[in-house]
Amino acid sequence: MTDAQDEAWLDDEAGRLVRPYTVSNGRTRPSAHFDLLTQVVATGTRPNAYLGPDYEQVLDLCGVPLSVAEVAAHMRLPAVIxxxxxxxxxxxxxxxxxxxxxxxxxxxxxxxxxxxVLNGLRKRL
Known part of the structure; x- marks a missing residue:
């Protein structure tokens, strides 16, 4: 999702206009165990059926390995969703x-x- 598309679903005061439980069809329990530090990466295989825009955004993000916490932050969703x-x-x-x-x-x-870590800190200072 681009920033312009993202803005249509976000309101500065109210936050995300589509509530998180709607994104997951009311489910709050994943079918697999994930730690917040678990790395996820796209395989290049797309689901046979269209799952929705949030799933597409996750697949686009996961072109490179990301942790579950990073994906949640980019998606602006709670970790459980x-x-x-x-x-x-x-x-x-x-x-x-x-x-x-x-x-x-x-x-x-x-x-x-x-x-x-030391090299990264030196670059930032």
């Missing part, structure tokens, strides 16, 4: 998931990660 959308797309083989990377207990710090 975003998880419902994502689980529907996973069932249609349009998205694939990857568990968040967890550091091993024996390695409390990852030098490459710390250097990347």
């Amino acid at each position: 975003t998880k419902v959308l994502l689980s529907d797309l996973v069932q249609h083989d349009a998205l694939t998931t990857r568990a968040p990377h967890v550091m091993r207990a024996g390695s409390p710090t990852d030098r490459n990660l710390l250097e990347a």
Whole structure:
């Protein structure tokens, strides 16, 4: 959805004009388990049936790997509703998931990660 299309569904005072439960057809429980840090990425396969504009927007966003939290933020939806959308797309083989990377207990710090964070901070300052 473009910014102009997005504006039609947003009101500065009221917020999103289509309520979140409407987007998920009243469902509040995803059919798959997602952590907020779970990475999702589009597979390139589109669902056989048109699911709606929110699903299309999710697929467009997920051309690159994003976390569930990032998708929710871009969509301006609560995380639980975003998880419902994502689980529907996973069932249609349009998205694939990857568990968040967890550091091993024996390695409390990852030098490459710390250097990347330091480099990023240096660029911003």
